[in-house]
Amino acid sequence: MPYVKDVFEYLKRSSPSQTEFYQAAEEVLESLRPLMEKYPKYREHKIIERIVEPERQILFRVNWVDDNGEIQVNKGYRIEFNSALGPYKGGLRFHPSVNAGVIKFLGFEQIFKNALTGLQIGGGKGGSDFNPKGKSNNEIMRFCQAFMSELYRHIGANTDVPAGDIGVGGREIGYMFGMYKKLANRYEGVLTGKSLKWGGSLVRTEATGYGAVYFAKYMLEDRGETLEGKRCVVSGSGNVSIYTIEKLYHLGAIPVTCSDSNGMIYDEDGIDLELLKDLKEVRRERLTEYVKSRPNAKYTPVEEYPEGCNGVYSIPCYAAFPSATQNELNLNDAKNLLANGCVCVSEGANMPSTLEAVHAFIDAKICYGPGKAANAGGVATSQLEMQQNASMSSWTFEEVDAKLAQIMKDIFVNASTTAAEFGEPTNLVLGANIAGFRKVADAMIEQGLV
Numbered sequence: 001m002p003y004v005k006d007v008f009e010y011l012k013r014s015s016p017s018q019t020e021f022y023q024a025a026e027e028v029l030e031s032l033r034p035l036m037e038k039y040p041k042y043r044e045h046k047i048i049e050r051i052v053e054p055e056r057q058i059l060f061r062v063n064w065v066d067d068n069g070e071i072q073v074n075k076g077y078r079i080e081f082n083s084a085l086g087p088y089k090g091g092l093r094f095h096p097s098v099n100a101g102v103i104k105f106l107g108f109e110q111i112f113k114n115a116l117t118g119l120q121i122g123g124g125k126g127g128s129d130f131n132p133k134g135k136s137n138n139e140i141m142r143f144c145q146a147f148m149s150e151l152y153r154h155i156g157a158n159t160d161v162p163a164g165d166i167g168v169g170g171r172e173i174g175y176m177f178g179m180y181k182k183l184a185n186r187y188e189g190v191l192t193g194k195s196l197k198w199g200g201s202l203v204r205t206e207a208t209g210y211g212a213v214y215f216a217k218y219m220l221e222d223r224g225e226t227l228e229g230k231r232c233v234v235s236g237s238g239n240v241s242i243y244t245i246e247k248l249y250h251l252g253a254i255p256v257t258c259s260d261s262n263g264m265i266y267d268e269d270g271i272d273l274e275l276l277k278d279l280k281e282v283r284r285e286r287l288t289e290y291v292k293s294r295p296n297a298k299y300t301p302v303e304e305y306p307e308g309c310n311g312v313y314s315i316p317c318y319a320a321f322p323s324a325t326q327n328e329l330n331l332n333d334a335k336n337l338l339a340n341g342c343v344c345v346s347e348g349a350n351m352p353s354t355l356e357a358v359h360a361f362i363d364a365k366i367c368y369g370p371g372k373a374a375n376a377g378g379v380a381t382s383q384l385e386m387q388q389n390a391s392m393s394s395w396t397f398e399e400v401d402a403k404l405a406q407i408m409k410d411i412f413v414n415a416s417t418t419a420a421e422f423g424e425p426t427n428l429v430l431g432a433n434i435a436g437f438r439k440v441a442d443a444m445i446e447q448g449l450v
C-alpha cells in the first residue's frame with residue numbers, strides 16, 4: 001500500500017535520525033495495512049498522519065550540582081503524544097542513551113499499549129540522558145528536584161501523569177513528587193508508582209513483571225499448555241525482571257537467568273530471588289556480586305557472549321521474557337531460541353526484539369506477546385493507582401492483582417480475536433496494533449480535528 005510507505009518516508013524526512021522511532025512506527029504501520037484497506041474512514045480523516053505526530057513535545061535544560069560542587073547539565077524530555085483516550089500517561093526514563101528518538105518511540109508505543117488496557121489513558125513518555133549509575137543519594141535527589149522544577153508546569157493529575165521506567169523507581173518518584181507538591185502547592189495523583197505510605201497502589205511495583213507472566217500464561221493456556229515445571233530465561237535485573245521471576249516461581253516455572261548491561265547470570269537451580277532483590281533493590285550492586293553468595297551459578301560478562309548474540313537467549317528454555325531494554329534480542333537470538341525449542345516469548349521490555357526477530361517469531365507461529373500487549377500491566381496498574389487516588393481509597397493486594405490478571409486476559413483476547421478477524425489468528429503483533437490503533441483512531445474521529 002503506497003500510502004503507508006509515503007507516511008513512513010515523510011517521518012524519515014521530518015524527524016531525522018530517530019532510528020528507534022522509525023522502527024516502532026514501521027512495525028505499527030505495516031500491521032495497519034489490512035485495516036486501512038477495509039475502512040477508508042481512517043484514511044479520509046488522515047489518522048495515520050496525525051497519530052505519528054506528538055500533540056506536544058517538551059525539551060528542557062536540567063541544571064544541577066554534583067557532590068563536588070560542580071554544575072552539571074542534562075537534557076529533559078516529555079512527549080505528550082496522544083490524549084484521545086485520557087490524560088497523557090507513561091513513564092520517565094533516566095539513562096545516558098535517552099534522546100529524542102528513544103523518547104518518541106516509547107511515547108508512540110505507549111499510545112497503543114494504553115488503549116489496549118481498556119482504561120482511560122492517553123500516551124506520553126519522558127526522561128533524561130542523566131546517568132543515575134554511581135550517583136549518591138543526594139545527587140539523585142538534586143537531579144530529580146531540578147528535573148521537576150521545569151516539568152511541574154506541564155503535568156497534572158488530569159492532564160499528564162508520569163511514572164517510572166529505566167532508572168526511575170520508587171525513590172526517584174518520591175523526590176519528584178516532593179518537588180511537584182512544593183511548586184504546584186497541590187497534593188494530587190500527579191505521578192504513579194508512589195510509595196504505599198503516601199498514595200501508591202499495592203501491586204504497582206510488581207505489576208509489569210507479573211503482567212508479562214500472566215500474558216504468557218493466557219497465550220499458552222489457549223494452546224493447552226502451562227508454565228509449570230518449565231525452564232524460562234529472563235533478561236535484565238531491574239523492576240520488571242525481578243517481578244517476572246517472582247511470578248514465574250508462583251506458577252511453578254524455573255527462571256534460570258537474569259542479566260545487566262555488563263553480563264548475565266545462569267543459575268541452573270533457579271535464580272535465588274531473595275538474593276537478587278537484596279542485591280538490586282537494597283544494596284544496588286552489580287550482578288557480579290550474585291555468584292559470591294551462589295557459587296554454583298555462572299556469571300558471563302558481555303564480552304564472552306557468543307558472537308552477535310545476547311548470552312541470555314543461548315540458554316535452552318521453554319519460554320523467554322526479554323525485560324531489559326530495546327533491541328536486546330536480534331535475529332541470531334531469535335534463531336537460537338527457536339532452535340532450542342522455545343515456544344513462548346512474552347516481552348516485559350519495550351521493543352526488546354528487532355524487526356527481524358519479530359518476524360522470525362511470527363513466522364514460527366510460537367506464542368509471541370509483543371511488549372505493547374505483554375507489558376501493559378504496569379501502566380494499567382498505574383491507572384488503577386489513579387482511580388484509587390481520585391476516590392481517596394485504597395484496594396487490597398488481592399483486589400488489584402485480580403484486576404491486573406483480568407486486564408491481561410482481556411488484552412490477550414482482544415489481540416487474538418482482532419488477529420483472527422484479519423486472517424492471522426496467531427499474529428498478536430497484528431492483533432495488538434490494530435486493536436490499539438482502532439480504539440484511539442475512532443476516538444480521534446469522534447472528537448473532531450483538534
Ligand SMILES: NC(=O)C1=CN([C@@H]2O[C@H](COP(=O)(O)OP(=O)(O)OC[C@H]3O[C@@H](n4cnc5c(N)ncnc54)[C@H](OP(=O)(O)O)[C@@H]3O)[C@@H](O)[C@H]2O)C=CC1
Binds near residue numbers: 239
Ligand atoms: N517499570 C515499568 O513499570 C515498566 C517498564 N517497562 C520496560 O521494561 C524494561 C525494563 O525497565 P525496568 O525494569 O523498569 O528498569 P530498571 O531500571 O529497573 O532495570 C533495567 C534493567 O535493564 C538493564 N539494562 C538497561 N539498559 C540496558 C542496556 N542498554 N543493555 C543491557 N541491559 C540494560 C539494566 O542493567 P544495568 O543496571 O546494567 O543498566 C537493568 O538490569 C524497559 O524496556 C522499560 O521500558 C515496560 C513497561 C512498564
Ligand SMILES: O=C(O)CCC(=O)C(=O)O
Binds near residue numbers: 091161376379380
Ligand atoms: O506506569 C506508567 O504510567 C508507565 C509505565 C511505562 O512507562 C510503560 O508502560 O512503558
